[in-house]
Amino acid sequence: MTNRLAEKYKDRIEQTFAKYPTKRSAVMPLLFLAQEEYGWVSPEGILEVAELCELDPTQVDSIAGFYTMYSETPKGKYWLQVCTDLPCALRGADQFYADLKEYLGVGDGETTDDGMFTVDHVMCLAACDRAPMLQCNFHYVENLDMDKMKALIEQWRAEASDDK
Numbered sequence: 189m190t191n192r193l194a195e196k197y198k199d200r201i202e203q204t205f206a207k208y209p210t211k212r213s214a215v216m217p218l219l220f221l222a223q224e225e226y227g228w229v230s231p232e233g234i235l236e237v238a239e240l241c242e243l244d245p246t247q248v249d250s251i252a253g254f255y256t257m258y259s260e261t262p263k264g265k266y267w268l269q270v271c272t273d274l275p276c277a278l279r280g281a282d283q284f285y286a287d288l289k290e291y292l293g294v295g296d297g298e299t300t301d302d303g304m305f306t307v308d309h310v311m312c313l314a315a316c317d318r319a320p321m322l323q324c325n326f327h328y329v330e331n332l333d334m335d336k337m338k339a340l341i342e343q344w345r346a347e348a349s350d351d352k
């Protein structure tokens with residue numbers, strides 16, 4: 189089996205291993221690398237991380253399944269996780285989340301037809317005073333309203349088409 193991660197990210201993987209006492213200790217950052225590469229923790233990503241870390245694939249799969257920051261289903265290029273927990277809801281996050289889904293034409297956890305955006309809602313991300321807020325591929329975006337959100341969506345679409 190070709191190990192795409194090993195071939196494509198040789199230096200990064202070596203740098204990651206250098207931070208840990210054993211290869212198996214690097215399983216979590218390498219799972220993030222797999223998620224970044226495939227857009228989710230795919231079966232091939234699990235196998236490749238297992239080979240790199242010298243672990244059984246079932247061990248790697250169980251780690252990926254335990255932590256919610258690993259996605260075991262395909263996501264869009266931009267994974268938007270809106271906090272709708274109570275403090276954010278009191279600052280308008282519920283309406284913001286509803287408006288965002290309507291604007292993108294998706295439901296909870298769904299991905300736009302072009303594969304660009306997956307929209308989810310999550311519990312407190314510890315940025316309650318900056319709501320409405322979301323994390324996009326785990327980077328915080330705060331003090332949002334729909335005007336700002338529409339501008340960001342256009343910016344991300346432009347960046348994605350530049351990457352092609």
Ligand code: FES
Pocket residue numbers: 271272273274275276277311312313314315316317319
């Ligand atoms: S309740 Fe949303 S960040 Fe805390």
